[in-house]
Amino acid sequence: MMAHNDSLHRGPRPLRTPPGWLDAQRICLYAAFVLLVNIGYLSLRIWFGCIDRIPNVSPPGWDYAVFWSASWLALHGPAASVFDTALIERIALPLQNMLPTPFVTPWTYPPTFLLVMLPAALLPFAVSCFVYVSAGIAFAYHACVRILPTVRNPGWWLPVIAFPAIWVAAAAGQNSFLTFGLMGLGLIALDRRPWLAGICFGLLAIKPQLGLVIPVALLFGRHWRALASASLTVGVFCALAGMVLGFDTFARFAQALPAFSQFVVEYSDRWPRGILTVFGAARHFGVAVPTAYGLHAVVAALAASAVAWLWATRATFELRASVLVLATLLVPTYVMPYDLLWLGLPILWLVRDGGRNGWLRGDGVAMVSAWLSPLIFYTPGDWAAGVYVPVIVLAMLMVVVRRHLAQHAAHAGEGASTALAYEQSGSNVCVR
Structure with a gap:
């Protein structure tokens, strides 16, 4: 019996509190330092991109x-002309303060995203960019509050605001805030409002590579x-984009x-800062293209398998949602x-x-x-530091898997202990 009880407690032991080096005071201190780095970098971009105008230093909104x-071209001519790189660079490069380089500035998004961005050029560039980024941040913040309501508390503001990815996405003027909000709100609505969740997932057709693992x-x-609902949303979205922009835009996109x-x-072996995928890391270290694709496929398959496993075994919602997002960052070959x-x-x-469930060593x-x-x-750029990012994403994936195993073992142990208690109780009754 003693051996049986010991077996119930094998595996990683949960910690009741986060590690000591991650208390609230230290978190705020770390976040304040990173926030200063973010502000400093953005200030340099503004100075050298907008004021001093050093060539090839792009101002915010590059x-x-x-x-x-692309919006301007679609509004003033055939929408399919956005796929002509020479036409789009004629407009975009001056706005980016960039000289022509081998790293082209093409439009590589599907017509669904072009439909979303169609009104953008109705406003001057600077105003349009500010409105777009502000609306995206508000949408993403709404998703954050739905996931973790304590984000509203002042103590959470500093680590949230200092998250470097917010500053990178805002400075670039990217669509990451929109896709972040759609994924977050879709997962939040999944159990209680599945049709709404499907609509959110379907709207990720603006960036299809981020929806590969959702099915x-x-x-x-x-x-x-x-x-x-997701399938229907994608179909309606594509049909609407075709009717407004012309179905030839899909042919040009293909x-x-x-x-x-x-x-x-x-250029994958010399991409500035590297491509943040297993494929990009392999190419940076000189691996041949077929082998790099092979290594990437292995990791992508493992990530997709982890999603299938945790969702099939009904892991806690937080772990299922986490593994899906992490796999989404590991499956595409191109992540920025x-x-x-x-x-x-x-x-x-x-x-x-x-x-809710405690912590394991190494989670922090x-x-x-x-x-x-x-x-x-x-x-x-020549450091190519981004090639190490897949290791971090994989480590996060392992954290999720390990937490699931620990929680499953704990629940099994509780069930066995309860059964043992009932058995002993029954024996005592028989003895009496």
Whole structure:
């Protein structure tokens, strides 16, 4: 019996509180320092990109310049012209303060995102960019509050505001806030409002590579209504984009993808700061393209399998949501620093899960590393520091899997202890 009881307690032991080096005072101190780094980098971008105007130093909104340029072209001519790189660079490069370089500035998004961005050029570029980024931040913040209501408390503001990915995505003028909000709100609505969740997931068709793992989760989690809603939303979204912009935009998009993929492969071994995927890391270290794809496929398959497993076995919601987001960052071969805003989702969910179920040793190190990882954007381009990001994302994935195993073992132990207590109680009754 003693051996049986010991076996119930094998495995990682939960901690009742977070590690001592992650108390509230230290978190605020770390966050304040990182916030100063964020502000300093953005200030340099504003000074050298807007005021001093040093060539090839882009002011804030450098990626939004491509979105705004695509909107202008679509409003003033055939929408399919946005896929002509020469036309879009003629408008975008001056806004980006960039000289022509081998790193082209193409439009590589589907017509669904072009439909969303169509009104952008109705406003001047600077005003349009400010409105777009502000609305995106508000939408993402709403998702954060729904995930972890304590984010509203003043004590949470500093680590949330200092998260480097917020500053990277805002400075670029990227769509990460929109996709962050759609994924977060979709997962929050999944159990109680599956049709609304499916709509949120379907709207991620603006950036299809971020929706690759969602069907795996919905299938293995048996969320049929959400899956049907997502499929219907994608179909209606694409049909609406085709009717407004012309269905030839889908043909041009299909033609543009292979060319961009070839461009990425050609420069993948010397991409500034590296491509933040297993494929990008392998190429940076000189691995041949077929082998790099093979290594990436292995990791992607493992990540998708983890999603299937946790969703099929009904892990806690926080762990299921976290593993889906982390796998989404591991499956595509092309991930950029602004996409790391999505790491905020598993960090928030793991904080919530840790508050309910305790912590394991090493959880804090992985979460802090994930929170800091977007700082790689501030490093010199030739450092290619981003190639180490997949290791951090994988570490976060292992944190989720390990927590699931620990919680499953704890529940099994509680069940066995309860059964043993009933058995002993019955024996005592018989003796009497």
